[in-house]
Amino acid sequence: xxxxxxxxxxxxxxxxxxxxxxxxxxxxxxxxxxxxxxxxxxxxxxxxxxxxxxxxxxxxxxxxxxxxxxxxxxxxxxxxxxxxxxxxxxxxxxxxxxxxxxxxxxxxxxxxxxxxxxxxxxxxxxxxxxxxxxxxxxxxxxxxxxxxxxxxxxxxxxxxxxxxxxxxxxxxxxxxxxxxxxxxxxxxxxxxxxxxxxxxxxxxxxxxxxxxxxxxxxxxxxxxxxxxxxxxxxxxxxxxxxxxxxxxxxxxxxxxxxxxxxxxxxxxxxxxxxxxxxxxxxxxxxxxxxxxxxxxxxxxxxxxxxxxxxxxxxxxxxxxxxx
Amino acid sequence: xxxxxxxxxxxxxxxxxxxxxxxxxxxxxxxxxxxxxxxxxxxxxxxxxxxxxxxxxxxxxxxxxxxxxxxxxxxxxxxxxxxxxxxxxxxxxxxxxxxxxxxxxxxxxxxxxxxxxxxxxxxxxxxxxxxxxxxxxxxxxxxxxxxxxxxxxxxxxxxxxxxxxxxxxxxxxxxxxxxxxxxxxxxxxxxxxxxxxxxxxxxxxxxxxxxxxxxxxxxxxxxxxxxxxxxxxxxxxxxxxxxxxxxxxxxxxxxxxxxxxxxxxxxxxxxxxxxxxxxxxxxxxxxxxxxxxxxxxxxxxxxxxxxxxxxxxxxxxxxxxxxxxxxxxxxxxxxxxx
Amino acid sequence: xxxxxxxxxxxxxxxxxxxxxxxxxxxxxxxxxxxxxxxxxxxxxxxxxxxxxxxxxxxxxxxxxxxxxxxxxxxxxxxxxxxxxxxxxxxxxxxxxxxxxxxxxxxxxxxxxxxxxxxxxxxxxxxxxxxxxxxxxxxxxxxxxxxxxxxxxxxxxxxxxxxxxxxxxxxxxxxxxxxxxxxxxxxxxxxxxxxxxxxxxxxxxxxxxxxxxxxxxxxxxxxxxxxxxxxxxxxxxxxxxxxxxxxxxxxxxxxxxxxxxxxxxxxxxxxxxxxxxxxxxxxxxxxxxxxxxxxxxxxxxxxxxxxxxxxxxxxxxxxxxxxxxxxxxxxxxxxxx
Numbered sequence: 001x002x003x004x005x006x007x008x009x010x011x012x013x014x015x016x017x018x019x020x021x022x023x024x025x026x027x028x029x030x031x032x033x034x035x036x037x038x039x040x041x042x043x044x045x046x047x048x049x050x051x052x053x054x055x056x057x058x059x060x061x062x063x064x065x066x067x068x069x070x071x072x073x074x075x076x077x078x079x080x081x082x083x084x085x086x087x088x089x090x091x092x093x094x095x096x097x098x099x100x101x102x103x104x105x106x107x108x109x110x111x112x113x114x115x116x117x118x119x120x121x122x123x124x125x126x127x128x129x130x131x132x133x134x135x136x137x138x139x140x141x142x143x144x145x146x147x148x149x150x151x152x153x154x155x156x157x158x159x160x161x162x163x164x165x166x167x168x169x170x171x172x173x174x175x176x177x178x179x180x181x182x183x184x185x186x187x188x189x190x191x192x193x194x195x196x197x198x199x200x201x202x203x204x205x206x207x208x209x210x211x212x213x214x215x216x217x218x219x220x221x222x223x224x225x226x227x228x229x230x231x232x233x234x235x236x237x238x239x240x241x242x243x244x245x246x247x248x249x250x251x252x253x254x255x256x257x258x259x260x261x262x263x264x265x266x267x268x269x270x271x272x273x274x275x276x277x278x279x280x281x282x283x284x285x286x287x288x289x290x291x292x293x294x295x296x297x298x299x300x301x302x303x304x305x306x307x308x309x310x311x312x313x314x315x316x317x318x319x320x321x322x323x
Numbered sequence: 324x325x326x327x328x329x330x331x332x333x334x335x336x337x338x339x340x341x342x343x344x345x346x347x348x349x350x351x352x353x354x355x356x357x358x359x360x361x362x363x364x365x366x367x368x369x370x371x372x373x374x375x376x377x378x379x380x381x382x383x384x385x386x387x388x389x390x391x392x393x394x395x396x397x398x399x400x401x402x403x404x405x406x407x408x409x410x411x412x413x414x415x416x417x418x419x420x421x422x423x424x425x426x427x428x429x430x431x432x433x434x435x436x437x438x439x440x441x442x443x444x445x446x447x448x449x450x451x452x453x454x455x456x457x458x459x460x461x462x463x464x465x466x467x468x469x470x471x472x473x474x475x476x477x478x479x480x481x482x483x484x485x486x487x488x489x490x491x492x493x494x495x496x497x498x499x500x501x502x503x504x505x506x507x508x509x510x511x512x513x514x515x516x517x518x519x520x521x522x523x524x525x526x527x528x529x530x531x532x533x534x535x536x537x538x539x540x541x542x543x544x545x546x547x548x549x550x551x552x553x554x555x556x557x558x559x560x561x562x563x564x565x566x567x568x569x570x571x572x573x574x575x576x577x578x579x580x581x582x583x584x585x586x587x588x589x590x591x592x593x594x595x596x597x598x599x600x601x602x603x604x605x606x607x608x609x610x611x612x613x614x615x616x617x618x619x620x621x622x623x624x625x626x627x628x629x630x631x632x633x634x635x636x637x638x639x640x641x642x643x644x645x646x647x648x649x650x651x652x653x654x655x656x657x658x659x660x661x
Numbered sequence: 662x663x664x665x666x667x668x669x670x671x672x673x674x675x676x677x678x679x680x681x682x683x684x685x686x687x688x689x690x691x692x693x694x695x696x697x698x699x700x701x702x703x704x705x706x707x708x709x710x711x712x713x714x715x716x717x718x719x720x721x722x723x724x725x726x727x728x729x730x731x732x733x734x735x736x737x738x739x740x741x742x743x744x745x746x747x748x749x750x751x752x753x754x755x756x757x758x759x760x761x762x763x764x765x766x767x768x769x770x771x772x773x774x775x776x777x778x779x780x781x782x783x784x785x786x787x788x789x790x791x792x793x794x795x796x797x798x799x800x801x802x803x804x805x806x807x808x809x810x811x812x813x814x815x816x817x818x819x820x821x822x823x824x825x826x827x828x829x830x831x832x833x834x835x836x837x838x839x840x841x842x843x844x845x846x847x848x849x850x851x852x853x854x855x856x857x858x859x860x861x862x863x864x865x866x867x868x869x870x871x872x873x874x875x876x877x878x879x880x881x882x883x884x885x886x887x888x889x890x891x892x893x894x895x896x897x898x899x900x901x902x903x904x905x906x907x908x909x910x911x912x913x914x915x916x917x918x919x920x921x922x923x924x925x926x927x928x929x930x931x932x933x934x935x936x937x938x939x940x941x942x943x944x945x946x947x948x949x950x951x952x953x954x955x956x957x958x959x960x961x962x963x964x965x966x967x968x969x970x971x972x973x974x975x976x977x978x979x980x981x982x983x984x985x986x987x988x989x990x991x992x993x994x995x996x997x998x
Contacts, residue, residue: 212435212440212441216441216443217443219399219433220428220454220459222458231443234445235443524870525870525871525915526911528928533926553918593918596844596918597851597874597877598873608845610845
């Protein structure tokens with residue numbers, strides 16, 4: 001063991017004679033972990049003020065989030081309720097009217113209510129799946145990029161396998177085997193979509209690993225895990241954020257596709273479900289634009305919102321890319 | 324000298340003992356290499372031995388590729404040596420368990436070359452200064468005290484608002500002072516300063532160098548100062564070691580080495596440094612050609628293919644580093660004992 | 662006089678208003694001489710010298726003054742005429758040699774390309790000439806076949822010098838050519854400049870922050886601070902009798918190899934000023950240990966020797982100021998806001 005410092009040192013005060021010590025306690029309240037998070041949130045909040053893409057994207061998301069939260073107040077009828085007119089006739093394929101803002105389906109259900117309720121499903125799947133994907137991707141990227149060696153090799157080969165499996169068929173097969181539920185769709189997405197973010201984060205970590213402040217962290221005594229999660233991670237969180245917004249779009253599209261193909265859950269209404277229903281009922285042939293256009297447009301809008309956010313924040317967070 | 328430095332000199336113990344230290348890096352092999360069973364490597368550092376006493380400042384001078392940065396990293400246990408040992412206060416650095424390593428980190432710190440890169444851009448200055456205290460398990464009650472002392476030493480005590488700023492808001496000179504403060508905040512006995520001012524503007528350098536000198540005098544700090552600039556080394560270091568292609572070629576008191584360089588390489592180095600004198604000599608340097616490929620150094624003395632004095636004996640065998648007068652070592656067959 | 666810069670002004674357009682990066686500088690480059698431009702980063706040196714070639718970032722624009730090269734005002738030339746001038750009459754060596762050399766071409770091919778495309782030489786002649794150029798800068802002809810990454814830092818620098826000299830320019834502008842180099846290579850590169858000046862009458866503008874380099878190789882010195890020329894004159898005069906506080910400060914801030922006594926270096930306290938909405942008066946006043954009330958008005962250009970000028974109200978007191986400046990305490994007493 002190393003001996004403690006020479007006894008002589010303890011007696012002599014180490015401060016140079018000329019100055020009294022500054023009072024640091026005043027400032028200390030302002031530092032701290034929560035402050036750091038607050039500062040990150042502040043940065044994130046400031047971007048839309050300067051960047052049109054981010055602003056528009058956030059606005060779109062906000063619109064959908066509010067719709068999803070207030071869905072119960074916004075809908076006119078229960079989405080899966082089969083409706084009958086006063087004369088006990090099935091309200092089949094009615095055109096838009098004051099009673100049914102978007103008309104009704106071939107099976108007598110209110111399209112507007114389905115659309116509104118579908119927002120919940122879309123966001124639930126989209127956000128959950130996106131967060132899973134990015135959480136896995138970030139973790140793998142961090143560990144792989146920092147430790148290198150056989151860990152990196154192993155994780156990258158696993159990601160190769162994940163990349164090699166065809167995406168949509170896999171999710172369909174999973175849904176077919178484990179049952180058609182939103183959870184299983186989220187599972188399928190999470191299992192296959194993480195390699196993209198993992199790769200990019202990994203290369204970013206590999207660059208950061210060589211930088212002086214990481215070496216500085218080692219010299220000051222930080223252990224490996226501390227360096228990874230306290231020193232390196234904050235520098236890649238912005239990347240993770242970007243990937244989240246992109247992943248939401250992908251997840252929603254996937255869910256819509258799976259539902260459209262008929263492998264989605266049949267007890268919850270989603271936009272994909274609406275499209276599938278419309279297709280099966282030959283709505284296109286009957287020119288029932290009011291049925292299949294709204295969900296289609298809704299999907300496009302949400303995905304676009306996600307890409308706008310990522311584009312806007314990318315410009316703000318990585319200005320060099322603007323060229 | 325203050326009381327602190329005197330107390331240490333009286334003990335006159337060796338703080339750092341470097342023995343036969345070597346480091347080789349493997350290079351990526353081409354197919355031809357694999358087939359021929361070759362393992363190309365670079366001997367970045369080759370059989371280096373020296374000692375550092377408490378409170379002493381040594382300058383390590385050499386050009387790029389001479390291995391001085393690798394050496395510096397080995398002294399702080401940031402790179403593991405291929406052979407040889409570094410003993411800090413008698414303890415071999417490769418023998419440390421985690422608690423002992425933390426104790427070492429509290430006593431040995433590093434000052435970086437690039438002030439713009441040495442601090443985490445996401446940490447406030449205060450947070451960066453807090454990190455070494457936290458990691459080496461300094462009691463929380465002492466934190467403010469130690470941070471305050473460090474700031475006074477680097478003369479940032481009148482700019483406390485900097486503590487809540489982020490690195491991108493500070494100038495190069497201020498950043499380097501913060502880097503120094505971070506190194507000094509745990510009150511180490513030993514620092515390695517790797518080209519600490521080479522990226523700073525000229526008028527700012529003097530400030531940092533003065534802080535280093537003062538820290539050395541008031542804290543009794545032992546330091547290894549790595550630089551390619553002999554003039555800087557002269558200002559800060561009592562002793563100078565010259566390195567060439569991974570080996571020590573000369574070692575002695577700075578004034579002596581600069582006034583009367585004995586090794587031909589040191590002689591060329593000293594002559595090559597320009598001075599602010601319009602009438603300085605423009606004589607050609609006593610050195611031939613360019614630095615050889617690090618992977619294929621000449622056999623025998625590594626300097627033999629550029630040395631004006633080289634003969635067959637020099638090319639056949641590597642000269643050992645030997646004492647030519649008290650406190651002076653040279654690795655050259657052509658230099659007689661003084 | 663090969664090049665004459667008179668009252669040059671260059672402004673940068675920023676969201677906060679115009680920044681006067683170069684605010685009225687004047688100096689001359691005689692034929693066959695090496696002129697050193699000294700100052701620290703961000704003080705307009707690079708902007709000023711690159712403006713001689715009219716190569717500037719889009720946010721920068723000329724706001725006044727003249728650049729007379731060989732009797733013609735460069736600022737009034739058409740783009741086409743200016744293009745002819747570049748590389749043929751005036752060449753530029755950027756700060757990092759990797760900025761001059763294309764990493765995917767062999768070095769020899771890059772030189773040949775300049776010679777054939779811009780010099781109109783036939784290929785065979787161009788090859789011979791490129792060997793000559795390499796010999797001039799002390800590089801072996803067989804290295805022409807290599808790629809830039811196979812060169813060491815010093816060799817790359819010399820290769821970019823060879824590239825700049827390809828078309829026999831009369832003036833070469835070298836931007837911090839030796840800053841990143843080891844001291845022995847630095848010496849070789851500086852010796853190359855000196856040799857080219859001697860043997861071919863080359864004129865050089867050498868931008869540097871190191872006054873030792875200036876002392877080694879320059880005939881004249883121009884000291885710039887905050888976009889203005891604060892002192893200029895023959896190197897010998899400026900270095901032995903610096904008359905502006907900034908020059909004196911630079912001198913004292915430099916650790917010298919040959920210093921006999923264990924003197925302390927005097928840092929210049931404070932930092933460079935923001936060049937936005939600059940108040941009238943001397944720009945160095947906040948950092949100057951000799952500032953007086955009068956320094957709040959623009960300082961005049963004072964002649965302190967044959968061909969030696971300093972922009973300072975107290976320029977005539979040079980001798981006594983230099984003596985005062987030797988004491989580091991004088992510098993430390995400067996209180997910066």
